[in-house]
Amino acid sequence: MATYSIPVGPLHVALEEPMYFRVDIEGETVKGLEISAGHVHRGMESLALQRNYFQNITLTERLCSLCSNSHPCTYCMAVENVAGIDIPERARYLRVMADEIKRLASNLFNVGIMAHTIGFNSLFMHVMEIREQAQDIKEGVYGNRMDLAANCIGGVKYDLDDGIESFLRTQLEEMKRPLDEIYQIYAKDPLITARTKGIGILPKKDAVRLGVVGPVARGSGIAYDVRDKAPYSAYDQLSFTVQTEEAADVRSRALVRLREAMDAISLMEQCLERMPKGPTVPDCLPEIPPGQSVARSEAPRGELIYYLKSDGTDRPQRLKWRVPTYMNWEALHAMMHNCKISDIPLIINSIDPCISCTER
Amino acid sequence: MINDYIHAGIALLIFPGGLFALATGLLFKGMDRIAVARLQRRVGPPVLQPVFDIIKLSTKEILIPESANDAIFKLAPMMGLMGSLVCAALVPIAGVWKGIPGAGDIFVLLYLFSLPALAFMFGGSSSSSPFGAIGFSREMVIMFAYEIPLLATLLAVAVRADWSLSLDGIIAYQTANGPFLLDPVMIPAFLAYLLFIPGTMGAGLFDIPEAEEEVIEGPVLEYSGPLLALFNLMSAVKLMVVLSLGVALFFPLLLPGGIWVNLPFHLVKCLVLMLTAVSLFRASTGRLRIDQAFIFFLKYPSSLAYVSLLGAFLLR
Numbered sequence: 001m002a003t004y005s006i007p008v009g010p011l012h013v014a015l016e017e018p019m020y021f022r023v024d025i026e027g028e029t030v031k032g033l034e035i036s037a038g039h040v041h042r043g044m045e046s047l048a049l050q051r052n053y054f055q056n057i058t059l060t061e062r063l064c065s066l067c068s069n070s071h072p073c074t075y076c077m078a079v080e081n082v083a084g085i086d087i088p089e090r091a092r093y094l095r096v097m098a099d100e101i102k103r104l105a106s107n108l109f110n111v112g113i114m115a116h117t118i119g120f121n122s123l124f125m126h127v128m129e130i131r132e133q134a135q136d137i138k139e140g141v142y143g144n145r146m147d148l149a150a151n152c153i154g155g156v157k158y159d160l161d162d163g164i165e166s167f168l169r170t171q172l173e174e175m176k177r178p179l180d181e182i183y184q185i186y187a188k189d190p191l192i193t194a195r196t197k198g199i200g201i202l203p204k205k206d207a208v209r210l211g212v213v214g215p216v217a218r219g220s221g222i223a224y225d226v227r228d229k230a231p232y233s234a235y236d237q238l239s240f241t242v243q244t245e246e247a248a249d250v251r252s253r254a255l256v257r258l259r260e261a262m263d264a265i266s267l268m269e270q271c272l273e274r275m276p277k278g279p280t281v282p283d284c285l286p287e288i289p290p291g292q293s294v295a296r297s298e299a300p301r302g303e304l305i306y307y308l309k310s311d312g313t314d315r316p317q318r319l320k321w322r323v324p325t326y327m328n329w330e331a332l333h334a335m336m337h338n339c340k341i342s343d344i345p346l347i348i349n350s351i352d353p354c355i356s357c358t359e360r
Numbered sequence: 361m362i363n364d365y366i367h368a369g370i371a372l373l374i375f376p377g378g379l380f381a382l383a384t385g386l387l388f389k390g391m392d393r394i395a396v397a398r399l400q401r402r403v404g405p406p407v408l409q410p411v412f413d414i415i416k417l418s419t420k421e422i423l424i425p426e427s428a429n430d431a432i433f434k435l436a437p438m439m440g441l442m443g444s445l446v447c448a449a450l451v452p453i454a455g456v457w458k459g460i461p462g463a464g465d466i467f468v469l470l471y472l473f474s475l476p477a478l479a480f481m482f483g484g485s486s487s488s489s490p491f492g493a494i495g496f497s498r499e500m501v502i503m504f505a506y507e508i509p510l511l512a513t514l515l516a517v518a519v520r521a522d523w524s525l526s527l528d529g530i531i532a533y534q535t536a537n538g539p540f541l542l543d544p545v546m547i548p549a550f551l552a553y554l555l556f557i558p559g560t561m562g563a564g565l566f567d568i569p570e571a572e573e574e575v576i577e578g579p580v581l582e583y584s585g586p587l588l589a590l591f592n593l594m595s596a597v598k599l600m601v602v603l604s605l606g607v608a609l610f611f612p613l614l615l616p617g618g619i620w621v622n623l624p625f626h627l628v629k630c631l632v633l634m635l636t637a638v639s640l641f642r643a644s645t646g647r648l649r650i651d652q653a654f655i656f657f658l659k660y661p662s663s664l665a666y667v668s669l670l671g672a673f674l675l676r
Contacts, residue, residue, distance in 0.1 A: 004490055004493075005490070006490045006491065006494070012576070025490070025494075027497075028494070028497075028650065028651075115646065116573065117573045118573075118646040118647050119564075119567050119571065119572075119573065119645075119646040119647035120645065120646025120647075121400065121643075121646075122399060122400050122643045122644060123646070125400040125401065125402070129401070191565070191645060191646050191648070192646070194648065194649075194652060195646065195647075195648070195649065340649060340651075341494060341574060342568075342571070342574050342647075342649045342650065343649075344574070345573050345574060
């Protein structure tokens with residue numbers, strides 16, 4: 001049978017962001033794959049060296065819209081590590097809250113797009129309707145629907161009063177039932193199962209070899225979650241389960257994301273219960289001494305690492321970050337081996353690629 | 361003789377094919393979009409949006425890929441539209457239009473009915489786009505898949521209607537003996553036909569040849585402007601044909617009061633059929649893989665149609 005190539009991307013209906021795949025096809029079967037990146041490189045690491053520590057919080061928040069809290073939060077943690085700053089107890093919980101609401105919205109967005117990819121637009125609309133409640137929470141608490149501007153060096157820039165706390169409790173309670181309903185749909189619907197079960201398999205052995213992170217790793221049975229392995233903020237005070245699935249296919253990754261979305265609600269509720277009163281920011285602007293540090297966190301797509309080198313001036317000497325998609329996209333070669341054309345967008349979506357973070 | 365030609369000319373150009381089929385087809389497409397939007401809690405476009413699309417597309421420049429086969433690329437949408445317009449002229453409407461004399465044979469219709477699908481295939485393959493080629497092969501597979509239950513359904517109806525192969529005869533039989541929709545033997549065939557409609561219209565589970573997220577509209581990817589408008593018109597007329605045919609085969613119920621009562625009644629029946637088999641189906645399902653769709657057609661609609669065919673033979 002003749003082999004020919006089709007382009008997927010850089011502009012493609014099923015891709016949220018520009019990425020180019022040259023796929024070699026034989027009939028309907030994928031026989032080869034070449035991934036090219038670099039369409040949204042903006043030179044942000046260089047930009048970070050031209051701005052002071054405080055301006056970089058705003059800069060890192062604009063790396064990407066879906067993980068826009070994980071970046072500034074991890075950056076602030078790296079700066080705090082260099083400066084030896086211990087953030088207030090209340091701020092630790094507030095950082096968890098900002099992290100989890102973003103995780104909830106991001107994971108729902110991904111599973112929604114998955115439904116759209118298989119042409120199930122009603123389910124996509126339904127998921128986005130539930131996600132809209134998460135957006136309402138963000139708008140109600142932080143004033144923005146995407147970039148929360150929650151973090152600052154040494155704490156957080158927002159606080160909750162009684163009114164907002166009760167608004168949060170009501171909204172979170174209201175999201176539980178619909179979330180449970182869509183979980184059942186994703187887990188049991190015959191059509192979704194037919195399209196996602198056994199598709200894009202990444203065996204545990206390959207997952208370890210490729211060093212994949214986040215829901216992609218957990219979907220392949222690897223119980224690796226930074227929130228559990230190296231707790232930051234207040235995660236050591238909160239109880240949650242590291243969600244894993246063993247089937248290692250597109251469906252497993254979607255189910256892990258949905259369960260983590262449900263856990264996000266539980267974590268936020270725990271924060272509301274246990275959060276102590278007190279300050280959320282330090283009294284004065286911190287001095288950043290020379291030195292270097294690493295901080296890591298669990299972004300919605302997986303482990304995010306920030307490296308910072310300071311020379312004692314008001315600007316970083318070097319700031320570098322490793323994003324989860326960088327680790328995950330090589331796994332696409334393994335996942336797409338001998339798959340069908342129809343499964344390409346599904347498999348790409350299953351690693352939840354964040355191109356703007358990766359190429360920055 | 362001359363009267364017959366005039367009769368056929370009117371059927372092809374004005375009613376029930378031609379202008380009538382184009383107008384109702386576009387209107388139904390608009391209503392389908394609104395129905396799906398409401399099921400998804402959206403407002404949806406205006407009901408005349410498909411008409412606005414046609415007007416806009418017809419004012420655009422025709423762009424043809426350099427490596428495309430020019431003649432086939434241009435002819436394919438015309439062939440598809442003509443094929444579906446002829447089909448529309450051949451399907452009788454109970455109490456309104458008896459069909460072109462001597463031309464309403466279900467086998468003729470079956471052949472003509474493959475023209476729009478063939479137009480898609482020719483258009484896709486002549487465009488020189490790899491997505492067009494994939495769309496071509498998918499359209500071919502799905503056509504083979506849905507033609508099996510369609511043939512069995514048509515045969516079951518013909519056998520049940522005392523071996524009448526003309527649609528007019530099938531309607532006459534049902535007018536005398538009650539519609540097949542209420543006949544337990546024919547209900548499986550009706551269900552098979554209900555699944556055939558989204559299959560041929562590429563809706564819901566079977567939106568495979570043109571799958572936007574997979575092959576970016578496949579065969580029509582390279583089409584733009586007036587040629588794309590022709591494909592849209594073809595699809596609108598084809599929708600009316602499958603709906604009218606469904607009504608003629610299973611529910612050609614008449615109301616007393618002549619043409620001005622029965623024509624709106626026919627359109628209402630078509631609308632109900634569309635809302636069930638296209639809009640609701642499209643809103644409540646996603647897309648299967650082409651291999652899954654092929655097996656689905658062999659398993660369910662084919663079995664249902666064969667059950668009716670067997671029943672019709674045994675109870676003859």
